[in-house]
Amino acid sequence: MIDDNTSDVESRARRGEAAAFGQLIRRYDHDLRNVVWSVLRSPRLIDDVMQTSYERAFRNIESFDGRSAIKTWLSSICYRTAIDHARYEGRRRHTSLDDETATARYDSTLASGIDVESQTIDRDELERAMQQLSSGEAAVLTMTAGLGYSYDEVATIMGLARGTVASRASRARQRLQQELRS
Numbered sequence: 001m002i003d004d005n006t007s008d009v010e011s012r013a014r015r016g017e018a019a020a021f022g023q024l025i026r027r028y029d030h031d032l033r034n035v036v037w038s039v040l041r042s043p044r045l046i047d048d049v050m051q052t053s054y055e056r057a058f059r060n061i062e063s064f065d066g067r068s069a070i071k072t073w074l075s076s077i078c079y080r081t082a083i084d085h086a087r088y089e090g091r092r093r094h095t096s097l098d099d100e101t102a103t104a105r106y107d108s109t110l111a112s113g114i115d116v117e118s119q120t121i122d123r124d125e126l127e128r129a130m131q132q133l134s135s136g137e138a139a140v141l142t143m144t145a146g147l148g149y150s151y152d153e154v155a156t157i158m159g160l161a162r163g164t165v166a167s168r169a170s171r172a173r174q175r176l177q178q179e180l181r182s
Contacts, residue, residue: 010070014061021058028071031147032078035157038142039082039135045089053081068156075149076157079139086135129179137172144169 006027012020025032029050036049057077064073130138136158143149143157144165151169155162 013070014064016062018058021061024070024074025054028074031071032074034142034147035075035078035139036082038139038146039079039086040089041131041135041138045085049082049085050078052085053078056081068153072149072153072156075143075153076159079157080159125180129176132179133172133175137168137175140165140168141172141176145173 009020009023009027013024032053033046033050036046036053037043040046040049053074057074060077064070068076130141133141139158140154143154144151149157151162151165154160154165154169158165160168
């Protein structure tokens with residue numbers, strides 16, 4: 001539900017008002033960072049991708065047509081920017097111990113949305129299990145189970161059919177549960 005204040009802030013942001021756009025970013029930053037995290041899985045890359053995403057969104061805010069919620073539109077930009085960055089990094093991949101250590105410390109909200117048959121999950125176990133998923137599976141699972149996006153919203157964000165999102169989410173949940181059992 002959108003209250004009058006949210007609607008006013010969105011309207012002003014759509015007209016290019018930087019302060020209003022900043023309010024939107026502050027309101028949605030945590031969830032948007034988790035969208036990027038679901039693709040990159042590296043805390044050291046997130047700030048740069050977020051900056052690029054926010055610059056793209058601000059430059060294009062006037063083209064937002066309202067067919068989806070503004071949060072969904074912003075998430076889509078963040079997701080695509082993260083994918084672009086992951087492709088770039090994939091060509092020059094360097095894994096360091098610092099990245100792997102930092103991964104375990106990043107604040108993810110995913111555990112709250114996963115049914116693991118009443119077992120207690122250690123954060124490190126969850127991170128290890130998530131690392132076993134493909135980036136597409138991790139992204140769908142993070143957005144649906146962790147951030148509470150609907151399948152329709154995730155389909156919009158990722159540019160996929162709703163059925164594809166539902167299928168990936170189901171497979172990701174099954175794989176994650178298998179990883180957590182092992």
